[in-house]
Amino acid sequence: MPNLLQGDMPAWYDGDTGLPVVYESELAAQREIADHHLTLIQQFLDGERDYDDAMTVEDFILPVDIWPDGSISVESGRRYGKQL
Numbered sequence: 001m002p003n004l005l006q007g008d009m010p011a012w013y014d015g016d017t018g019l020p021v022v023y024e025s026e027l028a029a030q031r032e033i034a035d036h037h038l039t040l041i042q043q044f045l046d047g048e049r050d051y052d053d054a055m056t057v058e059d060f061i062l063p064v065d066i067w068p069d070g071s072i073s074v075e076s077g078r079r080y081g082k083q084l
Contacts (some may be wrong), residue, residue: 010072010080011059018082019070029061 044054
């Protein structure tokens with residue numbers, strides 16, 4: 001979850017369901033973040049992205065509770081559902 005001006009929020013939403021993406025394990029989430037950043041670094045090497053943009057890591061992993069409607073909640077009590 002990246003930390004933006006509006007606070008912590010899910011980094012990715014599923015394109016089909018509109019729900020926040022939840023990974024099976026912490027390792028799976030870590031690998032997804034690493035893969036995303038490898039893409040950004042490659043874009044920098046190819047001249048498609050600035051260095052600062054490619055090297056900034058704002059993502060972090062939080063445990064979540066998954067609700068029956070597919071929404072999630074984090075320890076702080078914030079709940080995230082479908083994105084329209």
